[in-house]
Amino acid sequence: MYTDLDEFITEYQHTTDFWYDVGCVMASEKLSKFSSKDWQELLIIVHNRPLEWQKKLAYCLDTSCNRYELEILLSLLSTEDEELFEICIDTLRSFTTQESKQMILDKPSILNRINDLLPKVGIVSKKMLEDFITRLNS
Template sequence: MLNKPLYWKKKLAYCLDSTQHTQEFEILLSLLSDEDSELFEICIDTLRSYTSTEHKQRIINHPIILDRVHNAISGAGTASQKILEEFLKGLK
């Protein structure tokens, strides 16, 4: 899956939702390893819907994800910044 084209990965991240299926959550986490900032934002936006304690804890236990979110906030436009900030608020 990680060798698929970028447009395919973006469409996949948009299609996943908060059905809370572990496999979909794992796919989103794996897509975060891509360096594309738009894909990263799409994944974070989708991850906001994964609100279970287990999912939140898994994200919190990945400091690299949190570091990337914090770094992305400083350079993001208004809409993107709001998505990233809401993501962080949702982890509390």
């Protein structure tokens, strides 16, 4: 399944809007069938994929809000790319268990970066980042 997802994201050449409307649903279906081995392979290769591939993946990593999805999103937060960082934070808003929240809180650099971004981002991004902080603290 891992290889199937990798090829799907790599070869998916439709418009960006189409990806977020249709492609991500198809990718999420593939993710829902992942075995533990598939997740481990994805964890290994995710940082070796192009930035656009990482963005597409991050957008659909809330299929089951499992530990693997959380680990991948947290690892992608080390990016210098603001858009990927924001996609990861947006997706992380779906991770509502206490364990998930604690894993996020255990990485203070995430909140530091959000606080640095807040004065610089547009209204939509600002609302999303603020909502993330609110959900994290609830």
